[in-house]
Amino acid sequence: MADTLGLHVDPAGITAARVDTSTDAPPVVVPLGADGPSDDCVVVHTDDGTVLVGRAAQDATGTRVTDPMTEAATGRIGPLGAVVNHVVGLSLIHI
Numbered sequence: 001m002a003d004t005l006g007l008h009v010d011p012a013g014i015t016a017a018r019v020d021t022s023t024d025a026p027p028v029v030v031p032l033g034a035d036g037p038s039d040d041c042v043v044v045h046t047d048d049g050t051v052l053v054g055r056a057a058q059d060a061t062g063t064r065v066t067d068p069m070t071e072a073a074t075g076r077i078g079p080l081g082a083v084v085n086h087v088v089g090l091s092l093i094h095i
Contacts, residue, residue: 013038043079053086
């Protein structure tokens with residue numbers, strides 16, 4: 001198995017798909033949200049140091065980022081790293 005993970009991040013949401021490049025199987029959407037394939041594009045760093053991503057971050061208090069790509073373009077990659085970690089973790093659950 002040679003998996004490739006595709007990730008789409010924008011202020012409207014986060015989506016991802018996996019494809020096994022060693023077969024002709026079609027890509028598989030990684031279910032990120034509780035009720036669908038996407039999750040909210042929100043990253044919150046709480047006062048106690050916890051980093052939350054997606055719907056888990058919606059109601060949390062702390063430093064909030066809603067566009068990790070813009071942050072990364074200015075050299076602040078922490079929020080985008082949190083998104084990638086979140087998606088990779090969920091994709092491993094759904095192998």
